[in-house]
Amino acid sequence: MLNLTYILIILLLPFGNFLLLGIGSRKISQPFSGWLATLSLLVAASFSLLIAYEYFVVTGPNNGIYPSIELFRYPWLVFGTKLTIEMSWVLDSLTVMMLVVVTLISAMVHLFSLGYMKGEGRYTTYYAFLGLFTFSMLGLILAGNLFQIYIFWELVGVSSFLLIGYYFTKPTAIAAAKKAFIVTRFADLGFLMGILIISFYGETLDIATLIERLTNTTTAQSMAIQTAQWMGISALTWGLAMLFIGGAGKSAMFPLHIWLPDAMEGPTPVSALIHAATMVVAGVYLVARLFPVFQLSESILQLVTYTGIFSAFFAAIIACTQTDIKRVLAYSTMSQIGYMMFSLGIARGDDQYLGYTASLFHLFTHAFFKSLLFLGAGAVIHLIHSNEIDKMGGLRKYMPITHISFLIACLAIAGIFPFAGFFSKEEILLATYHANRPVFVMALITSALTAFYMFRLYFSIFWGKSQPTDPHHTEGTATMKIPLIVLMLCTIVVGFLPFSAWVFQGGSPLASHIDWKFSLIPLTLSGVGIVLAAYFYRKPSDRASEWALVFGGIYRAASNKFYIDEIYRWITQQILFPLVGKPFAWFDKHIIDGTVNGVGTFVGSIYYFIRGMQSGKLQDYLFYFLAGIAAWMIFFFYIWK
């Protein structure tokens, strides 16, 4: 049952949407295009679920291991005898898990957008771009070739650009779209370099072959990549570091995170799909996909771990101070991806692959509750027409479904039993506890902060002072409520899935059980966070602003995002443009072109000189004639002899 047809259907439905709606964006009428896209995505999502069911339940593991099924392979671009970009679609447990996440969330976002985007000018184009994104993201996760990942990696990047810049007349949206593309492009340069390095020594671009060759220390490729050095660091480490830069850029890890908060300028459903659930976890996916290779370099694992934990902590602090609802969620996304990253970083051999499973489990659960949070935020913004939490308050009466689903998502992200986030976060913390204590402590603190800022958001929106709202406005259409309900149910249920029996590394699944004694600590800390948030924000008071004064400088720095954007702006505006671009342009105009013009002028002056001789005056010609004879005579008589 697991064959190419299913995958082709899943891939071609969104791509067909893109082609049809993109080309016919002016011809196809408004509700029709949206429904067409939504229905086809629902079909794709059902096929994904079917595949997952087939793969995990019906077919099941073979000798304890889920097989990697290659469905298709075609040489797309042959570089030479060794390196070829082959389009190959591969199904393994990681891929199947991602398939479900991407198609399901995408379908929900399509559905939600029917109501949310109603009446927007470029409605059909919007669905076309959503189709392009979904197709690219699916291509990314199904890719069996390293370069193929890069291809779809770039395509998701451009779809992200197009969707962030959807409101193309809005200067902030344009700036955000450009920023997102350029920052990730910069990171992609690292990815490209990483591919060049790794594939040169691995002599293949095929991921499975690459892993096989590099992990086996006796192969020539493995020896070559370990021994080749540059600046005292092995080629393997260089290559992996570069790949990780690519992943860190897409996954908004510090210091390449600056594009993510700005990307919230896009329509909110887009943020839910791209900048919360799917594209931003591509970096995590990349590391997970090449996990056995990453295992070969201890220093890179350290890099992954500390980048992850720092980003998680850093983003959590900023999230506590932001007042834009979507920006809070964006920083929270960054923070949660940080969890996934460091969890991969601390996963080592000796039965310590728990971090790997935990990381992907968190990716899985996070996709549901974070997209739910974003869609909830979308519903709120749809009602209030503002992103600022100051303008919200007391909304629980007006939008009960949004309220309940948002609350459950907040509980989930705070890691409260029995919601999805509890299970995955618990696993991550447990794995970290055994592997790295300082990181564990940081992770605990971040977890408490997460509970605090999420409930700050929750109480500010749904409790506190009731704001006057337009009575005509309601919670939204049924198409907006259904996705909230579906995702809410997912958030409640998915934690109980036997995930660790499905997605694992190292040959055999790890027994997963909840260690209640251990869980007590994070649960208590999250509880403290929630209580604090309630103390500050449940009722209108000055408590929060008083405490902000206590923190003073730190608070101001955090609310200004620690001035990272300013640093980037300074580098580009004060260094790159005036100190590189301008001198180059000057050099080109004055030195190179100056030389060309100089040659021209020089030749021209010779011409004027010679022209002056052809004066038409007889006495001049007589003079030249006699002078010529004299010259020849001198030459013959004195020099030649």
Added chain:
Amino acid sequence: MNLLVLLIVPLLAALMIILVKKESASRMISLAAALVQLVLVGWVLFQFLQSRQAMPQLLYFEQIFQWFPVWNIQFHIGVDGIAISMMILTALVVLAGVLVSWQETTLPKEFFFLLMFLSLGAYGFFMSRDIFTLFFFLELAVIPKFLLIGIWGSGQKEYSAMKLALMLMAGSALVFIGLTAIYHQAHSFDLTVLAGFQFPIGFQYLFFPLLFAGFGIFAALFPFHTWVPDGHASAPTAASMFLAGISMKLGGYGCLRVASFLMPDAAVHYAPVIIVLSTCAILYGAFVTLMQTDLKYMNAYSSVSHCGFVMLGIGVFNTTSVYGAILQMISHGLMTALFFAAIGMIYQRTHTRKVAELGGLLANLPFISTVFVLAGLCSLGLPGLSGFVAEMTVFVGSWENTATWVRIATLLSCASIVVTAVYILRATGKAIMGPLQQAYASLTDAVWYEKMAAVFLLTGIFVMGIAPFLIQYITGDEAAAIINAGAQTLIKK
């Protein structure tokens, strides 16, 4: 299949344009000729693939006429996979060029006459197997450009036309010295004969730079690139498209087919110089592009940067990189022609090319804006469009050279993809996106001939970007053959 037909069609069209009295008929004749050319090239391709399948040979549809027996100059024509792919490029660009000039009102007869002559030169160049014939066609393509810019151009057109013509003539002069020297050494102009000839090493070291720099000027080799921005900025749209889409490829093709192919030892010897110069062109060109405020200057400097990849591929001189150079020639030809077409359409409507004065065009020029964005995305190497395929092949090929400094050059070249993204998005963000400016509120979108022009070029870009294996199938192992010729002489030594 007689290749002469491809020369006769533009020639005939040019003659008819002169003879026909009605001025508006000239564009119909040109369009018909361009379409016929496209069909013919398609037919050549089809026949070529068939006969290759039946029996692979070195050259297809070969014909030799004695032209000037005293000097052993033959009119020797024939094609292989690379030549055919360049001819497909030519056919597409010519067709698009004719279409965008549909509303040319100043001296339309002369304008289309020159366009036809340019295409004649390009086809002749790509099918020549005799380097004298090749040189003849190269020259044939220079003069029309001078006139096109000088008469139909804008801005400081006399200066630009003169600069372009003189710099290209200087390149031709260098090439001519090289050719004469080759003849003096081998007593033949025939590429097939010369391929088997072993040039003394001292001879190669002396004359390779002349030939390479000569052709290099055509291909905007740094630092001989300054004709490009001025020339393009002043040229009318179709001339820009021809110039960047075809003429610059004549240079790259010449570097590859004549200079590096005949003198592989020198190509290897001078590789460091070529690699350094092309890396300069790539990165420096990209940074200079960043500072441009005029769309045409922007695309012209971006062409310098992109043609650097062609030179880098040829300079590194291994199978993958040379293949990448060929791909980049085709890709850049299509992409930059499309870009100039889009800029021309915008200019025709807004009468400005200054990025700062444009804004919000997407609102009422959706088609043109989409074309502009697609050309830009191709330029920044988005997968699915042709630029990605070509650039990645050059990168991978260049990376195969393990010398540390080549590695650094490769990485610096890779870094240009970020700079490219910056300037493309800056222009897009300002001109295409943004609030609609009142002055442009009443503009109308592309009409049929503009749409057709864009669609033809886009088809090429998409086909190459989505199915690069098709181009690979057409070119076959030609790149390997060029390298092998070099490798064999190295082994013989």
